[in-house]
Amino acid sequence: MDDGYAGDVADWVVLKSIQMANDASMGAMEQYLLAATYPGAVGNPERTYELLERAITRHERAIEHLELAASAIDAET
Numbered sequence: 555m556d557d558g559y560a561g562d563v564a565d566w567v568v569l570k571s572i573q574m575a576n577d578a579s580m581g582a583m584e585q586y587l588l589a590a591t592y593p594g595a596v597g598n599p600e601r602t603y604e605l606l607e608r609a610i611t612r613h614e615r616a617i618e619h620l621e622l623a624a625s626a627i628d629a630e631t
Contacts (some may be wrong), residue, residue, distance in 0.1 A: 564626045571623035575616035582609035 585605045588595060 561630065564630045567626040568623040571619040571626070574619040578612035578616035578619070582612045585609060 585608060589602055589605055
């Protein structure tokens with residue numbers, strides 16, 4: 555039974571997924587900006603590597619969120 559809310563839920567999932575992907579990207583960018591602007595704040599190259607690894611993880615999560623949004627759209631069609 556279609557109660558009219560399925561499309562609203564799919565829209566919410568898509569929008570929330572995009573928002574979470576954006577948040578992950580912005581967080582990674584902020585970390586890199588900190589490292590580039592204030593190298594002393596980051597410390598040694600190992601710390602910079604850790605920041606890059608964290609950025610990779612955030613972007614992987616962003617991809618997962620966008621894939622979730624794509625799945626929600628597929629489920630509607």
